[in-house]
Amino acid sequence: MPRPTRSKRLYWLRLCIVQIGRAYDAFHRFLARITGRWGMPMSADIYHAVQHSEGVSVKGRVLLSKKWRHPRVKDHPIVNLLQMIRRWTTPERPFSLVRLSVGGATVEQRADRQAYFKIDIPASEVKSKELLIELPESKVSSSRTMKIRRSGSEARCVIISDIDDTVLVTHVARTLRMVATTLFGNALTRQLFPGTAELYRALRHGTTPNIRERNPIIYVTSSPFNLHALLKLIFKENGLPDGAYFMTDWGIDIDKWFKIGHAEHKLQSIEQAFKWHPRKPVILVGDSSQHDTDVYVETALAHPGKVDQILIRDVTGPDHIEQFQDKVDELHNSGTEFAFFRDSSEAAEILEAKGWITKEQLAEVVKAVKESPKPLGADLLHH
Secondary structure (H helix, E strand, O other): OOOOOHHHHHHHHHHHHHHHHHHHHHHHHHHHHHOOOOOOOEEEEEEEEEEEOOEEEEEEEEEEOOOOOOOOOOOOHHHHHHHHHHHHOOOEOOOOEEEEEEEOOOEEEEOOOOOEEEEEEEHHHEOOOEEEEEOOOOOOOOOEEEEOEOOOOOOOOEEEEOOEOOOEOOOOOOHHHHHHHHHHOOOOOOOEOOOHHHHHHHHHHOOOOOOOOOOOEEEEEEEEHHHHHHHHHHHHHHOOOOOEEEEEOOOOEOOEOOOOOHHHHHHHHHHHHHHHOOOOOEEEEEEOOOOHHHHHHHHHHHOOOOEEEEEEEOOOOHHHHHOOHHHHHOOOOOOOEEEEEOOHHHHHHHHHHOOOOOHHHHHHHHHHHHHOOOOOOHHHOOO
């Protein structure tokens, strides 16, 4: 009898794990139905609530509510690890009923088997600046409101940015170091690249001193949704503008191990952002450690005239950068400018030259880069 091939063995292994996962899901469905009666409140973690010409698009997940201690700089790595494990193991509440409204008629939807929901509220029912979120089947879960993300009336562009090794020092190209940075750090010890907060605030505000353009910022990352609240806290503590988040669902299914591919996820997310903002030029920001260059060039070529500027932070060094040259050359005469940058001041100089930020904003970024201490481990990013 022929021995099963490696691919078949992996398939049957994955199938077994999926069946175990489904049994686990069934248990959580049971918990979700009785959570309210047992006095265990749920909450909806909202990844984006974005207003556009067709209405408001909302994505989120229903979770068991938890209280989080605020981190401290001097927290021991083991304390940080335990907090990270808590974030990863927050029980989802699948098939919970979600009710949303923006001042008009309510829209209801049941979350899926992994507790995610995506709801589009038509423009005719958008009559407020705030989103009301309710979980009507839970008697102890409080309703809450949150502001909808809206472009300013004077908005001139859209910024779509990667996070890991673009905004945050993560060491994606060095797996063990990346794991250590993620698991043993917290919101106060995770480091942004110097000048990043100043640069993104300038892009958000725009170039007119007395008018806030409120250019939308969209973050696209392969990090799991479990880390959404942590990322928001990191951004808040460091003064980085918040935005809409496109993240990934980590898990094992028949057609994937752990998560969707990085490139596929980014392409799908960018396409959605383009649909939200069809008439505004886009600035794409990423880094050289993963597939950002290929994805961004492919996106620009597929949408002629849409992408004004691609900026890639060089975190891998000149030898690795040379490998991208053929791909970059495809943009010749496309109308999309491409540039690698080593620090945020270089990116700011490029954006100031193109009129996306002012000389005063450039000076603030340059000052922040010069005065900031070198991020821990930054010297290893290019090796």
